[in-house]
Amino acid sequence: MPEAVMQPWPWYVAGPLIGLIVPFVYWYGGKKWGVSSTLQHMCAATVPGRIEYFRYDWRKKGAWHLAMASGMVLGGFIGGRILSGPDDVVAISEATRSDLAGLGITDFTGMLPTDVFALDAILTVPGIVIIVLGGFLVGFGARYADGCTSGHAISGLANLQASSLVAVIGFFLGGLISAHVLLPLVLG
Amino acid sequence: MTTTETTPVEPEAGSESLAVYFGLGALIAVIFMKGEVVSWFRIQEMFRFQAIHMYGVIGSAVAVGAVSIALMKRFGVRTIRGEDIEFPARAAARPRPNHILGGTLFGLGWGLVGACPGPLFALIGSGLPVMVVALLGAVGGAWVYGLLRPSLPH
Numbered sequence: 210m211p212e213a214v215m216q217p218w219p220w221y222v223a224g225p226l227i228g229l230i231v232p233f234v235y236w237y238g239g240k241k242w243g244v245s246s247t248l249q250h251m252c253a254a255t256v257p258g259r260i261e262y263f264r265y266d267w268r269k270k271g272a273w274h275l276a277m278a279s280g281m282v283l284g285g286f287i288g289g290r291i292l293s294g295p296d297d298v299v300a301i302s303e304a305t306r307s308d309l310a311g312l313g314i315t316d317f318t319g320m321l322p323t324d325v326f327a328l329d330a331i332l333t334v335p336g337i338v339i340i341v342l343g344g345f346l347v348g349f350g351a352r353y354a355d356g357c358t359s360g361h362a363i364s365g366l367a368n369l370q371a372s373s374l375v376a377v378i379g380f381f382l383g384g385l386i387s388a389h390v391l392l393p394l395v396l397g
Numbered sequence: 398m399t400t401t402e403t404t405p406v407e408p409e410a411g412s413e414s415l416a417v418y419f420g421l422g423a424l425i426a427v428i429f430m431k432g433e434v435v436s437w438f439r440i441q442e443m444f445r446f447q448a449i450h451m452y453g454v455i456g457s458a459v460a461v462g463a464v465s466i467a468l469m470k471r472f473g474v475r476t477i478r479g480e481d482i483e484f485p486a487r488a489a490a491r492p493r494p495n496h497i498l499g500g501t502l503f504g505l506g507w508g509l510v511g512a513c514p515g516p517l518f519a520l521i522g523s524g525l526p527v528m529v530v531a532l533l534g535a536v537g538g539a540w541v542y543g544l545l546r547p548s549l550p551h
Contacts, residue, residue: 212450214431217431218428218458219453219509220450220453220454221453221455221457222432222456223433223434224432224453224454224455224456224458225460225461226432227428227429227434227454227458227461227476228424228458228459228461229465230421231457231461231465231466231551232462232465232469233421234421234438235466235469235476235482235483235484236469236477237413237476238418238473238476241448241481241484241485244513244515244518245514245539247514248514248538249539249543250537256540260544261543261546261547262542262543262544263543264538265409271419272415273413273415274418276416276419276422277419277422277425279419279422279424280418280419280421280422280426281422281426281429281515281519282518282522283422283423283426283522284422284425284519285429285430285435285518285519285522286403286424286522286523287423287426287427287430287519288426288427288428288429288430289430289519289523289524290523291424291519292427292430292431293430295430295457296525298515299433299436299438301436301439301441301442301447301448302442302447302448304445304447305441305448317438319441319459320430320435320436320437320438320520321436321437321511321520321525322506322531326420326527327520327527328527328530331527331530336429339510339533340527340530340531340534341511341530341531342507342509343506343509343510343531344506344510344517344530344531344533344534344535344538345506345535345538345541346502346505346506346509346538346539347503347507347510347531347534347535347538348514348534348535348538348539348540348542349499349503349512349514350500350502350503350505350538351503351505351514351535352502352538352539352542353499353503353542353549354495354496354499354502355496355499356467357503357514357515357533358455358507358513358514359513359514359515360513362459363458363462365466365485366406366459367462367463367466368463368466368484368490369463369485370485371490372491372492373490373496375416375496375497375500376496376499376500376503377500378497378500379497379500379501379502380500380503380504380507381444381504383500383502383504383505383506384440384504385506385508386442386504386505387507387508387509388441388444388505388508389444389445390509391505392509392540
């Protein structure tokens with residue numbers, strides 16, 4: 210494997226490649242690229258109950274999302290385990306590193322800190338807030354906003370949609386509150 | 398394109414292959430992993446404005462996507478099956494309360510768990526079973542949204 214592939218890819222390689230997904234999905238399927246609809250299809254396929262939001266033909270509407278999400282699991286393995294090592298260190302800025310160290314983060318290997326993201330830490334306060342509540346809000350908010358980073362910040366902004374700009378402003382508003390207020394409260 | 402082909406290959410409508418979407422998903426996740434956009438550390442760095450990385454990724458992705466879409470509209474590009482492409486209409490894209498409210502809730506989650514839906518799948522595949530819990534949380538969040546939807550402001 211060429212050395213450049215094994216190294217982390219700079220933003221000017223990863224970003225344009227992600228941008229090309231948008232025209233590809235329009236061209237191949239006539240569809241707007243987005244990932245978070247997958248969550249709706251997973252609900253519709255398992256426990257739709259009597260909820261109107263989940264009562265539709267998920268096989269017809271959602272098969273492509275579910276296939277893509279399944280592929281992403283495989284791609285995570287290829288990208289994370291074959292094309293890089295699980296203990297590679299993400300080269301974040303010194304300022305971020307020292308801020309996070311100040312919050313008690315000690316493990317800077319891999320994609321996320323095992324201080325927080327560990328199965329046996331899930332039932333601690335940081336585990337519940339960061340992993341369970343964090344995941345919950347990602348799913349709830351993405352469906353409420355009708356899109357996540359892919360559908361709004363990439364596909365929607367690329368189509369110059371005002372609604373997506375508003376959603377992205379919300380993403381940053383929420384993210385700033387979490388990074389600067391909630392995380393220090395929970396980890397401090 | 399081969400020269401032996403006498404008629405253009407025109408698959409019938411509905412012949413989209415799920416294998417293509419599966420392969421696309423795999424490719425996307427490789428880009429996500431190698432571009433470190435699945436990294437909790439990178440997300441914290443972004444919300445602290447301490448590096449260009451994530452802004453560069455999102456900004457250049459939007460730029461490439463926007464130019465691509467503009468070109469597709471300009472030249473009336475059709476789908477692989479020869480169908481018209483329906484880009485979201487302006488009326489449907491008008492900002493509504495759900496965009497800012499849902500967006501802010503999503504951002505709160507993104508800043509905590511450090512991963513949006515796509516990266517959750519990629520991280521699970523990279524060998525982090527703990528992220529199955531985060532994904533179940535996200536599916537639960539989508540379910541509760543579906544339940545409360547009729548009574549939420551949109």
